[in-house]
Amino acid sequence: MLVPTIVMGVLAIVFLFLGYQKGGGEHMLGLKAAGTMLIQLIPLLIFAFIIAGMIPLLIPQQTIAGWIGAESGFRGILIGTLVGAAMPGGPFVSLPLAAGFLRVGAGVGTMVAFITGWSLLAFSRLPLEIGVLGWKFTLIRLACTFFFAPIAGLIADKLFSNVNVV
Numbered sequence: 001m002l003v004p005t006i007v008m009g010v011l012a013i014v015f016l017f018l019g020y021q022k023g024g025g026e027h028m029l030g031l032k033a034a035g036t037m038l039i040q041l042i043p044l045l046i047f048a049f050i051i052a053g054m055i056p057l058l059i060p061q062q063t064i065a066g067w068i069g070a071e072s073g074f075r076g077i078l079i080g081t082l083v084g085a086a087m088p089g090g091p092f093v094s095l096p097l098a099a100g101f102l103r104v105g106a107g108v109g110t111m112v113a114f115i116t117g118w119s120l121l122a123f124s125r126l127p128l129e130i131g132v133l134g135w136k137f138t139l140i141r142l143a144c145t146f147f148f149a150p151i152a153g154l155i156a157d158k159l160f161s162n163v164n165v166v
Helices: 002-022 026-058 061-068 070-086 091-103 108-120 123-133 135-145 148-160
Strands: none
Touching: 002 026, 026 091, 061 070, 070 108, 070 123, 070 148, 091 108, 108 148, 123 135
């Protein structure tokens, strides 16, 4: 987390400086917008991290191993795909959950399928997508993208199952 934090800090300072240079208080408008977003996101972050921290305590490791562990195989990858696709919210919810599951023994392939299913399929986005793009296009997109999450999970399982990611 140190390197991304440093990169974001440097970018924030550069953008603040550029906003200040522009004049007219632009940098203050940017800081106010950032503060508003922070206030809106703090409760979500707190709850997501509580859930991620509680996963190891509430779900027995045997259960995790059987359903989504490295030995769960293709079944675990399909579970990861479907749960990821059904996961509401943005990265502030899904990524801490994936981290929590990895800490208690979820398989790399399963979590790759989870994150890929969450980003590509996003069932919570379907009503808006159908409303804007139509149900035919949405079904075509789902039919074309559904297979990517399990394939990504299988590739990760095959190539990186021996890698300690935690």
